[in-house]
Amino acid sequence: MLVLAVAACSTPKPPPAVTPAPKPAPAAPAPKPAWKPAKVVPDAVTVPGGRLHTVKRGETGIAIAQAYGVPWSKVVAANKLKPPYALEVGQKLLLPSTKAAAAATANMTVEQRAAAFSVNIDDLITGSAPAEKPVTTSKAPSAASAEAPTASIALVWPVEGRLLSSFGAKPGGRYNDGINLKVTKGGAVRAAADGTVAYAGDAIPGFGNLLLIKHPGGWVTAYAHNEALLVTLGTKVRAGEPIARAGASGAVDTPQLHFEVRRGRTAVDPLRYLPPRG
Numbered sequence: 001m002l003v004l005a006v007a008a009c010s011t012p013k014p015p016p017a018v019t020p021a022p023k024p025a026p027a028a029p030a031p032k033p034a035w036k037p038a039k040v041v042p043d044a045v046t047v048p049g050g051r052l053h054t055v056k057r058g059e060t061g062i063a064i065a066q067a068y069g070v071p072w073s074k075v076v077a078a079n080k081l082k083p084p085y086a087l088e089v090g091q092k093l094l095l096p097s098t099k100a101a102a103a104a105t106a107n108m109t110v111e112q113r114a115a116a117f118s119v120n121i122d123d124l125i126t127g128s129a130p131a132e133k134p135v136t137t138s139k140a141p142s143a144a145s146a147e148a149p150t151a152s153i154a155l156v157w158p159v160e161g162r163l164l165s166s167f168g169a170k171p172g173g174r175y176n177d178g179i180n181l182k183v184t185k186g187g188a189v190r191a192a193a194d195g196t197v198a199y200a201g202d203a204i205p206g207f208g209n210l211l212l213i214k215h216p217g218g219w220v221t222a223y224a225h226n227e228a229l230l231v232t233l234g235t236k237v238r239a240g241e242p243i244a245r246a247g248a249s250g251a252v253d254t255p256q257l258h259f260e261v262r263r264g265r266t267a268v269d270p271l272r273y274l275p276p277r278g
Helices: 002-009 061-067 072-078 098-105 110-117 121-127
Strands: 045-047 050-054 092-095 163-165 179-182 188-190 195-201 209-215 219-229 242-246 256-263 266-268
Touching (some): 061 072, 209 242
Antiparallel strands (some): 045 050, 219 256
């Protein structure tokens, strides 16, 4: 009976404590696909002095020029296009005849032909906007789009890495239109100022995945060699907002960001507009 009494008075052991499973870390946002211009079908009508192409919705100036084998700069000159170089649905673009276009490159070397038809950042700034609005009446560019760029812009650093290459002339006749900054692969690349994405893609092979952001006052910033792009054409961004994942795409073998600042169409030294580092 004593044994039974002791057993009856014993306190039951509490159940073992259960440690809650840790919450999974929030998944990083999936990279957004780069915007692609509408495919251009070369269906121009032959006219005295060349060919007339009717602009369709979603076509860009660069895509039209490439479809007809004509440098975008020649299209701009032939049609007297002015800033902001926006094309409208239904607009007629004058292009050289097939014979004239072929003759213009007949005596070029392979290297010269590649240079003539290569796309650069200036081309993307002026010719990568898709045609969307139908033509109504001819109108001059608005004062906001045609005015001279403002004298300065306040920027934040797009990444925290150290400087790998400064702005300006380099050995061997090369020239850096921006600066190159060391990055950690997959790290955040951030918008240097408020603005709107003007280009997101890989049209310039050496730059890999490239973003261009237009800012108020006629300024443009460029972000190259990204692993992935997190924004697309037309996205409005705020200063410091993640816009890409850093990487080594294009003609580089180590993770880095090539960062450019342009006042209008002129590349300027980004270090003049970025805050000093401690």
